[in-house]
Amino acid sequence: MVSAVSHGVRRVHASLRGALRAHSLENPAHRRRLDDGAGPQRSSCHGRWCDGCSGLEREFRMDRPSDAPPTTVALTDDRATDTRVSGRKAAMLAQLLRSGFPCADGMVIPAWIHQHFQERGKTGSDDGETSAHLERALDEITDVHHSDLLAVRSSSTVEDTNEASCAGLFTSVLDVRGATALRAAVLKCWGSAENVALPQRERVTEAPLMAVLVQRMLEPDAAGAAFATDPKDGDTTAVSVSAVRGRADRLMQGETAADEWTVTVSAATCVRNSYDAITPDQAVAIAELTRQVSAHLSCRAEVEWALLDGRITLLQARPTAAGDEHAVAWPAPPRGEWRRDIRLGEWLPEPVTPLFATWFLPTVDLRFRRAQWQRSGVLVPKPSYRLLHGWYYHSPLGDRRSSALLEGMLAHPGFACAMLVSRHRPSITNRIVVAKQTAALENHRLSCRALLGTVTAGFAAMSERVVVDFVNRVIALVGDCLWPMFLVGGTAWRAEEALASYYEKAILPELDEPYHGLLVDREQAEAVAPHAVSTLDWYRPTLGEVADGSGPQPRPVVSEDDADRLKELCLAVLSRRRTDPARFNRLLTLARDTARMRRRYTGNLTEPWPALRQALLRLGTVLKERGVIDCPEHVHFLTYQELRTALSHGSPARRQELIAHRTSTWARQRALRPPLSLGTAAYLLPLLLGRPVVETDGRISPDVLEGIGVSPGRATGRARLVDHPAGAEVAAGDILVVRSLVPALAPLIARAGAVAADVGSVAAHMSVIAREYGVPAVVALHSVTQAVQDGDVITVDGTTGRVHRRGPVR
Numbered sequence: 001m002v003s004a005v006s007h008g009v010r011r012v013h014a015s016l017r018g019a020l021r022a023h024s025l026e027n028p029a030h031r032r033r034l035d036d037g038a039g040p041q042r043s044s045c046h047g048r049w050c051d052g053c054s055g056l057e058r059e060f061r062m063d064r065p066s067d068a069p070p071t072t073v074a075l076t077d078d079r080a081t082d083t084r085v086s087g088r089k090a091a092m093l094a095q096l097l098r099s100g101f102p103c104a105d106g107m108v109i110p111a112w113i114h115q116h117f118q119e120r121g122k123t124g125s126d127d128g129e130t131s132a133h134l135e136r137a138l139d140e141i142t143d144v145h146h147s148d149l150l151a152v153r154s155s156s157t158v159e160d161t162n163e164a165s166c167a168g169l170f171t172s173v174l175d176v177r178g179a180t181a182l183r184a185a186v187l188k189c190w191g192s193a194e195n196v197a198l199p200q201r202e203r204v205t206e207a208p209l210m211a212v213l214v215q216r217m218l219e220p221d222a223a224g225a226a227f228a229t230d231p232k233d234g235d236t237t238a239v240s241v242s243a244v245r246g247r248a249d250r251l252m253q254g255e256t257a258a259d260e261w262t263v264t265v266s267a268a269t270c271v272r273n274s275y276d277a278i279t280p281d282q283a284v285a286i287a288e289l290t291r292q293v294s295a296h297l298s299c300r301a302e303v304e305w306a307l308l309d310g311r312i313t314l315l316q317a318r319p320t321a322a323g324d325e326h327a328v329a330w331p332a333p334p335r336g337e338w339r340r341d342i343r344l345g346e347w348l349p350e351p352v353t354p355l356f357a358t359w360f361l362p363t364v365d366l367r368f369r370r371a372q373w374q375r376s377g378v379l380v381p382k383p384s385y386r387l388l389h390g391w392y393y394h395s396p397l398g399d400r401r402s403s404a405l406l407e408g409m410l411a412h413p414g415f416a417c418a419m420l421v422s423r424h425r426p427s428i429t430n431r432i433v434v435a436k437q438t439a440a441l442e443n444h445r446l447s448c449r450a451l452l453g454t455v456t457a458g459f460a461a462m463s464e465r466v467v468v469d470f471v472n473r474v475i476a477l478v479g480d481c482l483w484p485m486f487l488v489g490g491t492a493w494r495a496e497e498a499l500a501s502y503y504e505k506a507i508l509p510e511l512d513e514p515y516h517g518l519l520v521d522r523e524q525a526e527a528v529a530p531h532a533v534s535t536l537d538w539y540r541p542t543l544g545e546v547a548d549g550s551g552p553q554p555r556p557v558v559s560e561d562d563a564d565r566l567k568e569l570c571l572a573v574l575s576r577r578r579t580d581p582a583r584f585n586r587l588l589t590l591a592r593d594t595a596r597m598r599r600r601y602t603g604n605l606t607e608p609w610p611a612l613r614q615a616l617l618r619l620g621t622v623l624k625e626r627g628v629i630d631c632p633e634h635v636h637f638l639t640y641q642e643l644r645t646a647l648s649h650g651s652p653a654r655r656q657e658l659i660a661h662r663t664s665t666w667a668r669q670r671a672l673r674p675p676l677s678l679g680t681a682a683y684l685l686p687l688l689l690g691r692p693v694v695e696t697d698g699r700i701s702p703d704v705l706e707g708i709g710v711s712p713g714r715a716t717g718r719a720r721l722v723d724h725p726a727g728a729e730v731a732a733g734d735i736l737v738v739r740s741l742v743p744a745l746a747p748l749i750a751r752a753g754a755v756a757a758d759v760g761s762v763a764a765h766m767s768v769i770a771r772e773y774g775v776p777a778v779v780a781l782h783s784v785t786q787a788v789q790d791g792d793v794i795t796v797d798g799t800t801g802r803v804h805r806r807g808p809v810r
Helices: 002-010 016-026 028-036 083-098 111-123 128-145 179-194 197-202 280-297 342-346 352-376 404-411 414-421 426-455 464-506 514-521 560-577 582-604 609-625 634-637 639-650 656-670 684-691 741-749 765-773
Strands: 108-110 150-156 173-174 210-216 221-229 239-246 259-263 270-272 301-308 309-321 336-341 385-388 390-394 678-679 697-703 704-706 710-711 714-721 735-738 754-757 777-780 795-796 802-804
Touching: 083 108, 083 111, 083 150, 083 210, 083 309, 108 128, 111 128, 111 179, 111 210, 128 179, 128 385, 150 179, 173 179, 179 210, 221 280, 239 280, 259 280, 270 280, 280 301, 280 309, 336 390, 342 390, 342 464, 352 385, 352 414, 352 464, 352 634, 352 639, 414 426, 414 714, 426 464, 426 582, 426 609, 464 514, 464 560, 464 582, 464 609, 464 639, 514 560, 514 582, 514 765, 560 582, 582 765, 609 634, 609 639, 634 656, 714 754, 735 741, 735 795, 741 765, 754 795, 765 777, 777 795
Parallel strands: 714 735, 735 754, 754 777
Antiparallel strands: 108 210, 150 173, 150 210, 221 239, 221 301, 239 259, 259 270, 301 309, 336 678, 385 390, 697 704, 704 802, 710 777, 714 795, 795 802
């Protein structure tokens, strides 16, 4: 890079000032004078170069060229290692480059020019001098990088410290070409020094000085990040490596998943493989480089890297800030059991985004708790959910004790008795509870469709206030229907549980077939709705947005004739045992009827989601036009209050830097392994709701994971890890490995050989779908998405609830 800079500067011999500057930087004698203090002194003014006189006028003195402060500094220049000159990000790279690390080179516009810009801006006395300094810097850079694509990165004097990373607060601009675009990118970096979120997050009282690092854009074969993990288990060598094909900017923005590796001295383990971006040897080399950077910095380090033609290049490096720990804690609440696989938890298989967390969840939870109090007498005055590192946890009683249940029993004894006998006499629960709740759900369904009918022409012509009002009305309808929907779903589960218990005692000893085939009937063979979702969070597209609809619609594998045949076999067994079949027939009819209702109303829950996403996209478009965000989809990473403020103000503050931080945080949270439950359940709660699954680590041996079998049968095939149905490649017979069974996965489940999921329950909507399709399924495995690699041969046994790794079971 030094020779490139030297060559570029020599090309402007017509400028005496440029020639003298080049001579000053390259002449060892002059460099020694600078280092020894004979030249300009580095004052305490964050990188402003002066020699005791008044300000920057010394730059224009031609009698002492070594006194002129540089308008650009190469990373290979010793002065670039000074954070007051280059900012922390660039200075870190310069220090590593000087120590022999394979860093990408670059040129720095030093912080003193930004300081000059700030001072002139405060006094309003800009006489063009700052512009002249900046233009000179831009000329020097464009002279070296004539038509190169450039990365223009902020490098402030306060970021990347052991105490604060300032991640996402300052701006970097990629794919910059030409002097005009370069000038705009530099001004954008300078502008991010005024980020209003900086004092709130990092307790910085004044805008920091900002150097700007300019580097040639790389087009690598693979890229990503790596960090030295917390040695809490005594292993000081562990490194986590994330990798994608090509450039890593979408990964850093949280817009894509990555291959995830854990590398120790003894082994490199791929815990998630989506792209085959790097080989095990390359993962080991990246990890070793990360350890060397950590040793050099004398702390745990995080790096960004790129792989080009087999060579690893460091793009950035920083200490892992104390407040930015990758080994996070999951503290148990002081009271109650909080689970992520019940209520909305089974619909939220990943961390929620800020807009969903601050708009949808509070309103829905409030209306749910109100309906619960009105119909069951159980009052939960505080939110019944918590977000830990973005993950949703729910507790039916919140932080209240069992006394809340006793109060409810006294207030509504009929409801309490119906729930208590539901396992043994589900017909009583059906008569007392379900009839009323079904009517309520039908009213909500009609109200929702009437509301959707008002927006058939779209949202383009609507004002922002009308769009926000529409979203609020939809959220209110969803909140009102959740309580009756969960009651109907719970009754269906108890009816099936009662049928299964009777079947096990009276029929299974003579008929070695699972009961699940009895539950398929003609009315259940329906197409998957286009509004099916992979998560309730409206950030993700619906099935209709990611599927072209040209493929065959899934249908149950277990046919109606098979169900009728199994029923006749059951009646024959009862006849041989001289048992009255009336109870069997009642249980079967009730289980089928309630399962049908559960599927109808649960499937309708997300019917407004396509319209909701269009409404939010409309609001995001408005904010993009006002300069608040860079693209409409970023609206999901604003809070509700920030959205309302931005819509109501004539000149709203720009939020893109804050959004960049939030998307990066969200991406890191998605890689966490949250526990299934936290805390201890209230004493009486299992009596009414059933005993929750006791959490284990899901392993009974190194090669066997154990969960809950929700659909019987056994299948062996190639594991396919799927984060989202969009672009998922699942061939017939593949084993679908997911975080949670959600409705948008139905087309994939229909052609999969089997399904394995981290979370779930027997009563979950998609567990029922798996049984209808005749696909073996095991849920509540807790860590199958991390224990199994994409492409592994595994066996899923839905009858025993086990997943066997490394080939079929003999």
